[in-house]
Amino acid sequence: NGHGNGARGALIVLEGLDRSGKSSQCLRLVSYLKGLGFPVESWHFPDRTTSVGNMISSYLSNESNLDDRTIHLLFSANRWEKRSLMEHKLRAGTTLIVDRYSYSGVAFSAAKGLDLEWCKAPELGLLAPDLVVYLDIPPEKAAERGGYGGERYEQLEFQRKVDQHYRTLHDPTWKVVDACLSMEDVEEHLRQLAKDCVSSCQNGKQLSQLWL
Numbered sequence: 001n002g003h004g005n006g007a008r009g010a011l012i013v014l015e016g017l018d019r020s021g022k023s024s025q026c027l028r029l030v031s032y033l034k035g036l037g038f039p040v041e042s043w044h045f046p047d048r049t050t051s052v053g054n055m056i057s058s059y060l061s062n063e064s065n066l067d068d069r070t071i072h073l074l075f076s077a078n079r080w081e082k083r084s085l086m087e088h089k090l091r092a093g094t095t096l097i098v099d100r101y102s103y104s105g106v107a108f109s110a111a112k113g114l115d116l117e118w119c120k121a122p123e124l125g126l127l128a129p130d131l132v133v134y135l136d137i138p139p140e141k142a143a144e145r146g147g148y149g150g151e152r153y154e155q156l157e158f159q160r161k162v163d164q165h166y167r168t169l170h171d172p173t174w175k176v177v178d179a180c181l182s183m184e185d186v187e188e189h190l191r192q193l194a195k196d197c198v199s200s201c202q203n204g205k206q207l208s209q210l211w212l
């Protein structure tokens with residue numbers, strides 16, 4: 001296990017504030033890795049296609065209201081319901097580029113005042129990313145980019161709080177990329193980081209579990 005054809009895929013997560021460029025960069029990275037011949041898929045949380053995802057989506061578009069802890073647990077459940085498929089894909093050799101993960105879950109809920117440890121608890125035992133890239137942008141700059149779609153949370157004051165909680169979650173293994181660089185420069189940084197990560201997984205790096 002871990003070499004040549006039996007190699008597993010890498011779990012690569014992009015995090016950052018709304019409008020930091022995650023979604024565009026995920027897609028660019030996926031096409032790049034595909035072009036190099038790696039099996040790769042683009043994933044996104046929340047996955048709005050499931051029934052839990054539907055509840056999340058209607059909450060985000062303000063069509064429904066939910067208690068803060070309830071929506072927190074739904075976001076987490078939405079990752080849990082994809083965990084076995086995620087593990088299967090990774091072990092079968094597919095690299096997953098994931099737009100948001102548990103760090104969004106914790107940073108956004110903690111920004112409402114929920115206890116950080118309480119927020120982390122339901123995430124324990126999900127698969128740990130092999131690489132977390134944080135697209136770093138000041139909240140004011142993100143807001144200037146426009147295109148806040150009017151969903152819940154897409155407000156400067158709230159994003160400032162999220163930003164602070166992301167900073168609490170940062171650990172030394174995160175790779176921080178300046179999201180104010182040009183699209184091309186950000187893309188180039190991501191390519192290098194992702195290639196290194198995919199190689200380390202091919203060379204036997206083990207899958208592990210989050211926050212255990």
Ligand code: TMP
Nearest residue numbers: 018045046075100101104105108109153
């Ligand atoms: P999206 O814009 O990437 O689809 O995410 C929708 C919003 O949901 C975004 O403002 C971040 C927030 N979010 C959480 O609050 N908790 C989570 O676990 C995730 C994945 C996203």
Ligand code: MG
Nearest residue numbers: 018019149151
């Ligand atoms: Mg959004």
